[in-house]
Amino acid sequence: MVSTILIAICVPLLAFAIGLTFIMFKLKITARVQRRYGPPIIQPIYNLLKLLLKEDNISHGVIFSLGPIIALAGSILAVFFIPIPGLNLLTGSGDLIALLYIMAIGSLGMALGAGNTANPNASIGISRALTLMFGYDLPLVIIVISVILQYHTTNLADIVAAQANGHWTLWTLPLSAIVGFVVTYGALGEHPFDIITAPHEVATGPMVEYGGKHLGFLMINHMFHIYIEIALFVDLFLGGASNLFWFYIKMFGVFFIMMLCDEVFLRFKIDDAVRFFWKWPTVVALISLIIVLVK
Amino acid sequence: MEKMTQDQVRTIANMLRKRSLWMIHYCTGCGAMELPPTMTSRYDMSRLGLAPFVTSRQADILLITGYLNVKTLRRVITVYEQMLDPKYVIGFGSCALNGGVYWDSYAVIKQLDRYIPADLYIAGCMPRPEAIITAFQDLMDLIDSGKADGYKRYKRDLAYYKENQRKVLG
Amino acid sequence: MVNLANPILLIVIPLLFVFLIAFSSAFSKSAAKYLPIIAFGINVVVAMLLVPEVLKNGLVLSTTAGFKPPIAIDMIVDKLALFLVIIASVLGFVVSIYNVAYIDEEPEEKFYALFTLLITGIIWMIITGDLFNLFVAFEVTSIAAFGLVGFHRDKGSVEAGFKYLVMGAIGGSLLLVGIIMLYAATGTLNIIDVAQKSAELTFQQKFLAYALIFVGLGIEGALFPLNAWLPDAHPAAPSSVSSILSGIMTTAAIYAIIRITNIIFDYNQIYLFLMFFALLTLIFGEIAAYYQKDIKRMLAYSTIGQTGLFFFAFTIHSTNGLQGAFLQIINHSVSKSMLFLVVGAMIVQVGSRNIEDFVGLGRKMKVSSFFLAIGMFSLMGMPPFFGFWSKLKIIFAALQHSNALMIGSVVIILLMSVVEGAYFFKLLQMMFFGKAEQDREIKEASFGMLVPVVILGFILLFISFYPTPVLDFAHQAASDLMNKNYINLALKLGGL
Amino acid sequence: MNMSLELLLATPFIGGLLTYIGGKVHRWVRNLIAVLFSLATVGEMAMYYNTTFKGVVWGSLFGSNLVLQTNPITWLFLFIVTAISLLVIVFSIDDMKKEEDEIVLDSYYMQLLFVEGAMVGIVLAGDLITFFMFWEIMSWTSYFLIVHGGKKSMAAGYKYIIMSVIGAYAMFIAIAMLYAKTHSLVYSDVALALSQASPSFIIWTVVLLSVGFFVKAAVMPLHTWLPDAHSEAPSPVSPLLSGVLIKMGAYGLFIVFYGLLSVNLAKNIMPSVFSTPILLYIIQWLAALSIVLATFLAIMQEDAKRLLAYSSVSQIGYVVLGLATGTSLGVAGGLFHALNHAIFKGLLFLAVGAVIYRTGTRNMSELGGLVKKMPFTFTALLLGIIALAGVPPLNGFVSKWMIYEALIQKKEVFLLIMAFVGSTGAFLYVYRLIHSLFLGQLPEKYENVKDVPILMQIPIWILALSTIVYGIFPGLAMDVIVKGMKLFGFTPIAYNLFGFPEGTAMGSLTVINIAAVLMTAFVAVFIIFILFPKTRQVSQYDNYASGQELTPDFKYNYSFGFYMSFGRVIKPILSMSIERVYNYWIDAFKIFGDYYMRRIYTGNLETYNSYIVIVVTIAAAAVLLGGKLW
Amino acid sequence: MSYYLGSFLLIAIGLYTVIIKKNLIKIVIGLNFIASGVNLLIVSIGYVKNGTAPIFSKIGINPSAMVDPIPQALTLTAIVIDASELALAVAFVVLLYRHYGTLDIKKIRSLKW
Secondary structure, eight states: OHHHHHHHHHHHHHHHHHHHHHHHHHHHHHHHHTTOOOSOTTHHHHHHHHHHTOSOEEESSHHHHHHHHHHHHHHHHHHHTSOOTTOOSSTTTSOHHHHHHHHHHHHHHHHHHHHTTOOHHHHHHHHHHHHHHHHHHHHHHHHHHHHHHHHTOOOHHHHHHHTOTTOOHHHHOHHHHHHHHHHHHHHHTOTTSTTTTOHHHHTTGGGTTOOHHHHHHHHHHHHHHHHHHHHHHHHHHSOOOSSHHHHHHHHHHHHHHHHHHHHHOOOOOHHHHHHHHHHHHHHHHHHHHHHHHHO | OHHHHHHHHHHHHHHHHHHSEEEEEEEOSGGGGGHHHHHSTTTOGGGGTEEEOOSTTTOSEEEEESOEEHHHHHHHHHHHHHSOSSOEEEEESHHHHHOGGGTTOTTEEOOGGGTSOOSEEEOSSSOOHHHHHHHHHHHHHHHHTTOOOHHHHHHHTHHHHHHHHHHHHO | OOOSOOHHHHHHHHHHHHHHHHHHTTTOSSHHHHHHHHHHHHHHHHHHHHHHHHHHHSEEEEEOTTOOTTTSOEEEEEHHHHHHHHHHHHHHHHHHHHHHHHOOSSOHHHHHHHHHHHHHHHHHHHHBOBHHHHHHHHHHHHHHHHHHHTTTOSHHHHHHHHHHHHHHHHHHHHHHHHHHHHHHHHSOOBHHHHHHHGGGSOHHHHHHHHHHHHHHHHHHTTOTTTTTTHHHHHHHSOHHHHHHIIIIIHHHHHHHHHHHHHHTOOOHHHHHHHHHHHHHHHHHHHHHHHTOSBHHHHHHHHHHHHHHHHHHHHHTOSHHHHHHHHHHHHHHHHHHHHHHHHHHHHHHHHOOOBGGGGTTHHHHSHHHHHHHHHHHHHHHTOTTSHHHHHHHHHHHHHTTSOSHHHHHHHHHHHHHHHHHHHHHHHHHHHHHHOOOSSOOOOOOOOHHHHHHHHHHHHHHHHHHHSOHHHHHHHHHHHHHHHTTHHHHHHHHTTOO | OHHHHHHHHHHHHHHHHHHHHHHHHOHHHHHHHHHHHHHHHHHHHHTTTTOOEEEEEEEEETTEEEEEEEOHHHHHHHHHHHHHHHHHHHHHHHHGGGOOOHHHHHHHHHHHHHHHHHHHHHHHBOBHHHHHHHHHHHHHHHHHHHHTTOHHHHHHHHHHHHHHHHHHHHHHHHHHHHHHHHSOOBHHHHHHHHHHSOHHHHHHHHHHHHHHHHHHHTOTTSOTHHHHHHHHSOTTHHHIIIIIIHHHHHHHHHIIIIIISOHHHHHHHSOEETTEEHHHHHHHHHHHHHHHHHHHHHHTOOBHHHHHHHHHHHHHHHHHHHHTTOSHHHHHHHHHHHHHHHHHHHHHHHHHHHHHHHHSOOBGGGOOOGGGTOHHHHHHHHHHHHHHHTOTTSHHHHHHHHHHHHHHHTTOHHHHHHHHHHHHHHHHHHHHHHHHHHSSOOOGGGTTOOOOOHHHHHHHHHHHHHHHHHHHOHHHHHHHHHHHHHHTTOOOOOOBTTEEOBTTBSSOEEHHHHHHHHHHHHHHHHHHHHHSOOEEEOOTTSOOSTTOOOOTTSOOOOOTTTTHHHHHHTHHHHTOOHHHHHHHHHHHHHHIIIIIGGGTSOSOHHHHHHHHHHHHHHHHHHHHTTSOOO | OHHHHHHHHHHHHHHHHHHHOOBHHHHHHHHHHHHHHHHHHHHHHTOOTTOBOSSOOSTTOOGGGBOOHHHHHHHHHHHHHHHHHHHHHHHHHHHHHHHHSOOBGGGOOSSOO
């Protein structure tokens, strides 16, 4: 019982830690790609603590404040459903399908909070975020279905177990894995899919009115978000991992490639982004799905 | 005891604040031209934890880069008032100091300090990126020592500032 | 003790009253108003007295003039005839009550005489057992109807009356030619005698006669394309007359066709031939009704459609089909007469026959509108009203023969029911939920006009919620007709 | 006990009549009678929990017995019907006060109870005549309810009744065909007859019956009446239509495919695709198309109730999709989703109705910011949209999860993709709804809006709590559904109070864990949150707009054309419209009538006379040809 | 036989008149033609060549040589009916002329469709 509670406390902290390190690396990687020296490695911690310790915080209403909290709670919930080596706490209570919808709680909370600001930039940002979500959801569900059919289970832990000994989905279903990468990348909202927050157009979109501790919580949520998306990708396609170290290495590898991609792209218009997702990733994912069905 | 904790917290907070300064720049004049070199790889101000931000709620520093006139002053004040404490203002270039080359224009606000409290001014027309970075470092020192108290002054002398603002804006 | 349960009384008493009415103005101005009520009141009583007799023997027969059939003229009331006689008498009674409040145009006593004569003719047509007598009854009915259609003597009614007269006269002549051809072939006019004597004739020999009789009666029975007079005449006539014309007169003509076809010309090909006409009638009636702006004209076209429906049910040529036809006849007679009465009352209040002027009437004339709605629901075949049972029966009966023709017909019928629903709902919606542009001074219909409407409405509601006796009765009548019990029983009772 | 089935059926009808009479006394008498009678119906319904009666004969018609029956499946639908009706009636008391004409209100309550009674009749029916009779009664009584909404609603109601009648008549043909075969329309007799009938006969009857149900259930392409009718009807009526009435179509499908026909029989007579009989497979595709296309349409709506109406088309697609799978899990999911949809869609319509009650508009771009003024309604609506979007731990998720799992088990992947896409699309439109109504800028004219009266709050909150209860304890509904499905020959699925253990589907689900962790996480985060410096409330006009000062007279909120850019993406899909095809036929009919019919009844006596001669000539020709005309 | 032909010819003429002629009076006359034709037909059906009247006016009349009495009775009835019908028709024509001021049936088309 005590160990369960301990694990229950540890898992979110672990996810937070991983997400935090990724953000740290992100700033540094970006700087190095741009041939800059870049900020100190622990700059995100400074940023976060500074935000949390702001003397003045404003709120546009209860929902405005609850938004980040719901978002973070949703993200923490999702973390429990992703198998981490040795720490599979709740994976039996909900499967991959449940996870897909649990992940939506975070977006919903954020959208509610942002909506309450009545700021046009925020509303446009949410409109774009939801549209983009609709966009990448189509290839996402197709590859999720192909993975489910491949392993005849919707239970994530079983999917991970089935990929043991190097039988990664990446090798058995390479097309799905490629699409999965693109979709995860889109879900993280990096270039060219950063139309949601596009600072030059809509002033960071949904976050426009957020500052101080609210913004701090949203940053924490973003760290969780990065963790969830990449961990899910690793679990689905890279065979999970047998220990935390390999898990971290795999995640970092994926994240590293993503950050490199981030630097080379420009920005999609929102409808172009949706069209993109509904065109090539969908077609490739469908081909992969048909391969699974025929097999 | 409680006061001591608060002081400690403030000290830590100031330490953190000076390492993470986000700025919103109000680009009206030519001074803004000097910011891109400062941000990009040549001078790379992110080394100091500085980063450009776009909304008043998220920013810590309001950078007034150039002259202000009646119309822009109104917006600058709105932005300043929307920023969250603690917040700092930097007057950038001689325009913000005394009107610069527009010193005799009827439409230009000559003295920023009469309307919002500036913590620091950067002289020059234009100030070089080196000057800008030096200024930021000075601001960090001021924050660390707790002397960057423009937002407190604004609250304290609100009547004075409002009176000045009203005179100009009507 | 005179046996009151004598079919001959059904004609004799009203005929007597026709004369009384015609001369009543000599004694009293207002007697003419009330005499038809008495006449048909007595008729209703006689018809009711006939019920146990008919149920017991299956048929009641009376001969006239002291001869024996076939010389003498039979009056034969079997279940089916009784069925219609009751409807006709009750409608006559109820509409007579309505007339008291409705008719305010001179010459009143002539109107009442003709009106009584009309219903007498209808009853006569129903119960007669002699072909030539049928022709006479037909002409009596027609002439009374011509006069009544033209009763208002305004532009429209005179035109409608004249057109009706020309077509009716041609129809009567054709009917007579057909009857005479039958007479030439068999040498007798008694319907049962003709049936027996013509049994050895081939179909082709009889067909021309049948075609002429069919056309003659079909003109009165509103079969397409012989029905062109109907949409003119019904709106032009006073509403009480329209109610009778629509409710029972066309039905009586169709009844005559059914009777003659069933007894004398019982060939499968004929039913096919008739089904063709029935469906055409249905289609054109309902579609035309959809486009009408004049409410009475709409109801008139709807009558054509309903006629097509129950005529179709007859042409299915099975007990179930006949039962459906009879149920639909009841439904149509009661509902449509009620609708005409209500609409008549409404026209008096609104002063226009245009449908658009009926907007918002549901809030002003609540009782009338309520019964209007019930009548329309019943005609559309919406449960739990009586039309639902009859439509159910007709469709069930039609699909007992699961050939392509029947399925196609059923599809047509149901599509036409949709069209019917379309125009009735358009009207109902306008009446109950539309808002009139200007507030009009409209009161509820007068008590005298409401009473008959309410009587008919309650009859409809009663048979809707307690349909079993009617269903049973219709079933017996239908199986009698199918088994040709008419001939058998009439022979047994000395009808020949 | 036998009598009481008839009593249950009669109660709403009697109540309706008494309500009308009571309205003549006083309006409170009327309201009280209406509430009491619907309450009595609920009470009588509750007595039949988990009981099965096969056949109480209440009459006979044309040689076929009229039967009433009940079993757990019907109990489920009875529950939906009676409970939602009760809530709707309670909600109406305050909502319909704005109607001044008391007589309209009297008939309004009467119609409400009649619709309830008709639906009870449909569900209780044990034979097809009873079923069809109450089906028609439901059609026209609900038509009168729809038309209560004013001028626009008249066109909507007209469309509704015409389409209903067409659907009902398609059903009618099938029923008549069955009657010709069996002469008894009691379900068991029909099932027996169908098991010996020829495949083509079965397919015809089933297709025709399904058309009738599809019209009512608004499955594409027969859905066109629904968006108009549901959005134009008075606000208390919409939940009844959307939540309950369209479920009758789903119930009909269930009865036809699993009561009259069994899946095994269906498999024997027709080819199978993905181990589904082809007919069911086609139905699944129609349902899936409904889900996706209606979702797209819902996303593009500007009218709150129209949005919800399209959402209903989409959600009923899930019900039908689940019912048509033919597996225990899928059918159970479909039935459960029927219940859930009734709950959350009822909730949403009532909540939107509450907003309309206070603001008088349902145009989403005119509203906004009401969360400050109507917090209770907001919370309820929030629960509703979470349930609708299928987000755990609320009820919509569980039933959707079951349907997904059933589809995965059958490897019907393309349908599954469409179901998923529809669910994601639901996020878009539900967010649009809550954003435009409750979030964003509060227009100045709604400064004085208050939350709705308590009598309107109660139904909303009962439904809101139900979304939680049925979400966390799906076993409550599963008790009934599984027991009922056993009677229809399904293998029972394993379940427990909180979800589904391993082995039921391809995964497992325990909703209470999700809920518990979510709550814990929420509380923990909340505590951490309030440890940090306090927040201060600012006005909605103190808002970052690049320094621009905002004023109340300026509408700065982004609420019109919320998904305009997405609309550009799906433009090719939106431009397709089945309604155009229907309109083409209607026009053809009108031209036929107007153009050709005029040439028949010309008003010219000579023409009329020549008709007579023509008929006589044809007849004579027939004789000359020797009667061989046919 | 010629009687039949004659009667049918009369009916045909009547129908022709009713269909083709525009004048109301002529239409009424056409109706009369039809009626006459029908009456002639009825009578001719009962006709026996060289027959006697169907009255046993003296002994020894062969009943088979008598013309059939029934058609004659029928004819009388039919004539009465026709007469009343024609009277009504003429009355209508008078009224129509009053309302429309014309006897052209083509112009009397206020009721249609």
